[in-house]
Amino acid sequence: MVSPILELTNINKSFGHVHANKNINLTINKGTIHGIIGENGAGKSTLMSIVFGLYQANSGTIKVNGKEINLRSPKDSIINGIGMVHQHFMLVENFTVLENIILGFEGELVFGKNLEKAKKDLKDLCDTYKLNIDLNSTISDLSVGFRQRVEILKSLYRGAEILILDEPTGVLTPQEVDELFKILRSLKEEGKTIVLITHKLIEIMDLTSEVSVMRQGEMVGHTKTENTNKEQLAEMMVGRSVLLRLDKSEVKAGEVSFKVKNLTVKDDLDVTRVKNVDLEIRSGEILGLAGVTGNGQTELLEALSGIRKVESGEIYLEGKKVSDSQNFLDPRELKDKGLAHVPEDRQRMGLVTDFKAYENLIFGYHDQQPFSKSSVLNHRDIISHSKKIMEEYDVRPQSPNLITSNFSGGNQQKIILSRELNENPKVLLVGQPTRGVDIGAIEFIHQRLIDMRDRGAAILLVSVELDEVLSLSDRIVVMFDGKIVGEKDNINVTDRELGLLMAGVV
Amino acid sequence: MEFLSDIASLINSTLRISTPLVFAAMAGIFAERSGVIDFSLEGKMLMAAFVAAVGSYFLGNPWLGLLLAIIACVSLSMLHGFASVTYKGDQVVSCVAINILIIGLTTALAAAWFGQAGLTPTLNEDQRFLEVNLPFAESLRDIPIVGTIYSDILSGHYIFVYLAYLSVPLVFWVVFKTSFGLRLRAVGENPSAVDTAGINVFAMRYKALAINGVLIAFAGAHLSTAVNANFFREMSAGRGYLALAAMIFGKWHPKTALFACLLFGFTDALQIRLQGVELPAIGEIPVQLIQAIPYVLTVVLLAGFVGKAIAPNAIGQPYIKER
Numbered sequence: 001m002v003s004p005i006l007e008l009t010n011i012n013k014s015f016g017h018v019h020a021n022k023n024i025n026l027t028i029n030k031g032t033i034h035g036i037i038g039e040n041g042a043g044k045s046t047l048m049s050i051v052f053g054l055y056q057a058n059s060g061t062i063k064v065n066g067k068e069i070n071l072r073s074p075k076d077s078i079i080n081g082i083g084m085v086h087q088h089f090m091l092v093e094n095f096t097v098l099e100n101i102i103l104g105f106e107g108e109l110v111f112g113k114n115l116e117k118a119k120k121d122l123k124d125l126c127d128t129y130k131l132n133i134d135l136n137s138t139i140s141d142l143s144v145g146f147r148q149r150v151e152i153l154k155s156l157y158r159g160a161e162i163l164i165l166d167e168p169t170g171v172l173t174p175q176e177v178d179e180l181f182k183i184l185r186s187l188k189e190e191g192k193t194i195v196l197i198t199h200k201l202i203e204i205m206d207l208t209s210e211v212s213v214m215r216q217g218e219m220v221g222h223t224k225t226e227n228t229n230k231e232q233l234a235e236m237m238v239g240r241s242v243l244l245r246l247d248k249s250e251v252k253a254g255e256v257s258f259k260v261k262n263l264t265v266k267d268d269l270d271v272t273r274v275k276n277v278d279l280e281i282r283s284g285e286i287l288g289l290a291g292v293t294g295n296g297q298t299e300l301l302e303a304l305s306g307i308r309k310v311e312s313g314e315i316y317l318e319g320k321k322v323s324d325s326q327n328f329l330d331p332r333e334l335k336d337k338g339l340a341h342v343p344e345d346r347q348r349m350g351l352v353t354d355f356k357a358y359e360n361l362i363f364g365y366h367d368q369q370p371f372s373k374s375s376v377l378n379h380r381d382i383i384s385h386s387k388k389i390m391e392e393y394d395v396r397p398q399s400p401n402l403i404t405s406n407f408s409g410g411n412q413q414k415i416i417l418s419r420e421l422n423e424n425p426k427v428l429l430v431g432q433p434t435r436g437v438d439i440g441a442i443e444f445i446h447q448r449l450i451d452m453r454d455r456g457a458a459i460l461l462v463s464v465e466l467d468e469v470l471s472l473s474d475r476i477v478v479m480f481d482g483k484i485v486g487e488k489d490n491i492n493v494t495d496r497e498l499g500l501l502m503a504g505v506v
Numbered sequence: 507m508e509f510l511s512d513i514a515s516l517i518n519s520t521l522r523i524s525t526p527l528v529f530a531a532m533a534g535i536f537a538e539r540s541g542v543i544d545f546s547l548e549g550k551m552l553m554a555a556f557v558a559a560v561g562s563y564f565l566g567n568p569w570l571g572l573l574l575a576i577i578a579c580v581s582l583s584m585l586h587g588f589a590s591v592t593y594k595g596d597q598v599v600s601c602v603a604i605n606i607l608i609i610g611l612t613t614a615l616a617a618a619w620f621g622q623a624g625l626t627p628t629l630n631e632d633q634r635f636l637e638v639n640l641p642f643a644e645s646l647r648d649i650p651i652v653g654t655i656y657s658d659i660l661s662g663h664y665i666f667v668y669l670a671y672l673s674v675p676l677v678f679w680v681v682f683k684t685s686f687g688l689r690l691r692a693v694g695e696n697p698s699a700v701d702t703a704g705i706n707v708f709a710m711r712y713k714a715l716a717i718n719g720v721l722i723a724f725a726g727a728h729l730s731t732a733v734n735a736n737f738f739r740e741m742s743a744g745r746g747y748l749a750l751a752a753m754i755f756g757k758w759h760p761k762t763a764l765f766a767c768l769l770f771g772f773t774d775a776l777q778i779r780l781q782g783v784e785l786p787a788i789g790e791i792p793v794q795l796i797q798a799i800p801y802v803l804t805v806v807l808l809a810g811f812v813g814k815a816i817a818p819n820a821i822g823q824p825y826i827k828e829r
């Protein structure tokens with residue numbers, strides 16, 4: 001007998017002018033894994049933050065086990081058995097696992113008896129769900145996968161019957177995803193209800209029994225997972241049919257146009273993050289660099305683009321040495337030599353988000369003809385160029401005068417991409433091109449990168465999205481702990497093989 | 507023997523001079539561990555000194571003066587909280603505003619009430635705190651070493667000196683051994699984690715600021731109703747900033763902050779001691795140079811060593827819940 005454990009009726013939520021949730025109705029049955037799928041900005045996280053009491057809905061009712069409840073803060077949700085694992089973990093990094101879990105639920109003013117009891121209860125929970133967590137380790141020493149388990153354990157300790165997970169797999173290796181799914185299935189067997197928020201269709205198909213689809217703040221469909229397929233779900237998400245597979249012509253690689261020899265790079269804290277890396281990228285090919293976040297990709301990209309000092313080793317552009325530990329070209333000089341860079345963190349390094357779109361569209365090229373003459377900006381030409389390029393790259397809305405932070409993630413990325421690709425670079429370094437970008441825009445950005453490659457550019461693609469690396473790259477290298485631990489031609493390679501390399505197992 | 511008594515008196519003054527620094531550093535630990543920068547220790551200390559002196563003068567009891575100083579400092583802390591926690595203003599600006607306000611306010615009120623700009627009337631013995639002589643201090647003085655330590659170093663201080671050094675283990679206990687302390691540290695590191703644990707972030711920061719106000723009041727009262735018998739203009743003389751430096755140097759930890767305070771107190775005691783002293787080969791060192799020692803030390807310590815001190819992660823950032 002299925003009985004609803006969570007019922008949402010007519011939920012509305014606005015942030016200023018943005019109507020993030022419109023008349024949302026949702027019923028979640030007890031003991032199921034229920035998927036909520038939608039593009040970035042569809043309102044999934046907002047909805048679940050309302051259920052968790054973090055945001056308050058403008059209108060609508062929430063029932064748990066048939067009883068209407070009033071959620072003013074996360075405390076109310078926790079009391080009603082709702083737990084949430086956020087996309088960005090809510091953990092205090094310099095606290096131990098134990099401290100993080102008991103925070104707010106200490107049960108005593110001065111630590112003593114209850115602390116001992118908590119330790120025992122937590123050990124039992126760890127055993128039941130095979131979480132394998134050491135309560136005394138400090139969060140900052142734990143891998144992302146383990147931090148996520150701490151979050152799950154935290155919710156369970158606080159008595160969660162409904163566990164909401166917001167994009168839980170974004171930061172995990174395929175093996176870690178398997179482990180997580182195992183844990184989630186065992187939670188379901190113990191009678192817990194799981195709500196999985198994701199934009200990855202494969203996870204919905206793998207794990208859930210029911211699925212709800214959101215688009216632009218509205219709930220556009222509910223169905224049993226067995227009655228649907230990926231194509232249908234994608235279409236519901238985007239509102240039109242989507243190409244899930246990329247059309248890619250065979251690689252016609254030319255000469256080596258970018259070469260890295262024995263490169264070592266340190267980070268700001270003087271820790272060596274890139275260790276003796278060798279890379280070669282030929283014109284007309286995309287080299288994918290896979291790896292779990294924080295294994296030196298960021299520092300590598302920064303060194304290659306001239307932002308970070310090279311500790312030792314050499315970088316060659318079209319056969320000519322451009323950087324070593326003594327002499328190096330700065331980003332501007334590299335740009336002049338035909339190297340373009342789409343940085344990983346677009347809001348921090350790619351854009352000045354408080355500036356207008358047309359300003360961001362010419363940054364780095366603003367002192368060149370026709371944008372400026374004798375150091376004075378040529379406003380009219382800049383605007384007409386901006387209009388033209390925004391149309392070409394389908395940046396929406398097409399208003400050069402709009403402040404950049406008002407564009408969606410996907411459109412911000414298109415602004416950067418159009419700026420860098422417009423110069424027809426010989427070498428293109430791209431970091432996380434589709435992080436936080438919706439499906440429609442991903443399709444567009446991927447197609448543009450393929451076009452660049454077909455026109456003979458050498459492209460280095462750094463991404464933590466394995467699917468992206470697999471679908472775009474001609475060759476794949478895997479980075480782990482600052483070293484290149486494997487290289488594969490992208491013909492029969494599977495995500496499992498790469499996952500093992502990413503985890504440093506092989 | 508004279509050397510020994512020199513050492514004893516140096517330690518004795520170190521303990522006394524460090525007292526307001528210790529209170530202020532402990533006050534700073536509460537505010538900053540909760541994620542709120544407190545540059546206004548200086549202004550609050552000055553306010554406490556003024557209110558304690560005036561209150562004690564009118565009410566005839568230094569304890570009542572202290573009570574009023576506590577009320578005044580907690581109010582200022584709440585003002586800081588109102589501006590920077592509730593209204594999410596810039597915390598440094600709020601502190602600077604408080605500091606400037608207090609310098610002007612104390613001077614003006616003293617002029618209005620007592621006709622002297624920035625000076626309050628001298629307190630008589632009933633209106634101020636007196637030195638506390640520990641039991642048997644006189645009779646034990648002649649015992650070598652132990653007697654010197656007990657009678658010349660430990661005995662004969664104002665009550666605040668003892669309270670200051672007792673406050674350190676108490677602060678340590680509260681911050682590291684109680685659930686309040688756990689929440690306090692968490693809210694300064696990651697307020698979102700505290701919020702999602704069902705704890706009110708703003709309430710936690712206000713509580714921390716209230717404790718901060720109480721502690722800093724003791725520092726001010728010590729200056730105007732114990733070591734001195736009146737308030738004078740800008741009598742806090744940068745001690746609030748010095749305490750802040752000690753707290754940072756002590757990595758926001760009560761024990762190490764205590765040592766930093768003692769170090770600053772010691773250099774100050776040393777410079778007083780060195781004034782007018784002829785050193786072999788060098789001769790008499792100009793007094794200005796000697797007086798600069800504590801400040802030079804502050805700069806050197808902060809510039810040279812503090813690089814490794816890691817501040818609470820969320821310090822200075824107002825907590826914004828909704829985007």
